[in-house]
Amino acid sequence: MPDEEYDLNYAYRALLILAPIAIAVMYTEAMLIPSLPTIANDFNVNSATVSWVLTAYLISGVVANPIVGKLGDIYGKKRILVYVMMIYTIAVTLNGFAPNFTLFIIFRTIQGIGLGMFPLAFSLIREEFPPHLVPRAQGLVSAMFGIGSAISLPIAATVAQDIGWQYNYHFVIPFVILLTYLTSKYIKESRYVNPNTKIDYIGAGILGSSLALMTTAFSEAPTWGWLSTSFLITMLLGVVLFTTFIFYELRIPYPLISIKLLKEKNVLASNIAAFVAGFGIFMAYQAITYLLELPNPVGFNLDILSTGITMLPVSLSQMVGALFASRLILRSGTKFVIVISSVILSFFYFILSLIAISGSS
Incomplete structure (x- = not known):
């Protein structure tokens, strides 16, 4: 469809709602990273078990994403997006009051359904925004992930250190409720549905x-x-x-996942790249947190706030990289961006491993 058949003013208004959703979600997820050792101590679990704080959320998200996407195809992407945001809000509320580690992980698993917000949001952008605006809008939303992490690490670390990591959940609840309301009221329903598909x-x-x-x-x-x-x-x-x-x-x-489609070389390669990158980044977050907070000579003996500030450049580079990558893809293609990004990520992880080894020796 030509650009003239789209409402440009609506696209800009919708972007002001969809972009902050990415900020709120990434703030909520990144705010726990500097507090992982404290969470382990509070619930009396070891460092291996506390990794479920991240992995339960990811497993739930991986399984829920295709289900949420198909529900959006059947019933409307805006409707399912609002429902997912409501579930996410309830899970975030319960997490702040979890009395034990088992319930905390159960609530984190429910919270992982919230990852389905982003395929729905990107679909709404693709279907309802003028074609020329779609790459920039999706790049901007992707950059919001970095902004959410960037503001979360120092702020949430301060809250966790001064009054407790649970209060980060309490403080984020009003913002998630507000965004759910704005989405329900001002985002248009998608024009494309496929009621004949099954889940x-x-x-x-x-x-x-x-x-x-x-x-x-x-x-x-x-x-x-x-x-x-x-x-x-x-x-x-x-x-x-x-x-x-x-x-x-x-x-x-x-x-649920088209295995036949994965036989296509480009599809398989892009999915493997996304899996490896996501796995590596989340593993690195936990490893770096423990490296920074463990006492000498194993770690650097930093407190929660210092850890959050030290990890801030990671989020800032993610924010800048998302904006830069969205433009670079248009000029050089997706393959070039994935290869270059992988090389850069591998190089700096290698440097970090050397620092970790030298710090513990």
Whole structure:
């Protein structure tokens, strides 16, 4: 459709709502990173177990994303976006009052459904914005991830150090409620629906179970032992279920994830790149946090606030990189940007590993 058939004024108004959603969500997720050792101490769990604070959220998001996307196709993307934001708000509220680690992880898992907000938001941008504005709008929303992290690390670290990490959840609730209301009232419903599609709940259950088992094996391996029976059985069950998921998806008419589409070289490569990058970034966040806060000679013995400030450049570079990448993709293509970004990320992770080794020696 030509640009003339779109409402440019609406696009700019909608962007003022959709972009802050990215800020709020990334603020909510990044605010826990400097507090991971404190959370472990408060709930009396070890560093391996506390990693579930991040992994439970990610597993839930990975499984929920395709389901949320298909629900948006069937019932309308704006409607499902509002419902997801309501679920997210409830989970954020409950997390701030979680009395034990088990409930905290359950609420974090529910909160992970909130990752489905972004495919829906990007779809609304793609369908309702003038075509020339779509790349810039999506690049701007992506940059908001960095802004959310950037403002979260020092602010949330200060709150966590002075009055407790739980209060970060309490403070963010009004903003999430406000954004849910604004989305419900001012965002237009998508014009494209596909009510004939179906949702693969069985595949979602198999995928979620396989990821949970493999994550449990890796998380508990330092306690169980890498060659222990518990580790090997748990990992084997996870691999078997994941293999079952792949064969199951090939046989049904409406798969959760199109395995046939992944046979396309470009699709497979981009998904692998996204998985590796996401896995590496979240693992690095936890590892760097512990490196900064552990006492000498293993770590640098920093407090929560100093850790948040030290990690601030990561979020700032993410913000600048998203804006720069969105423009560079238009000029040089996606492949070039992925390759260059991977090289840069690998180089600096290598430097960080050398710093970690020298600091502990």
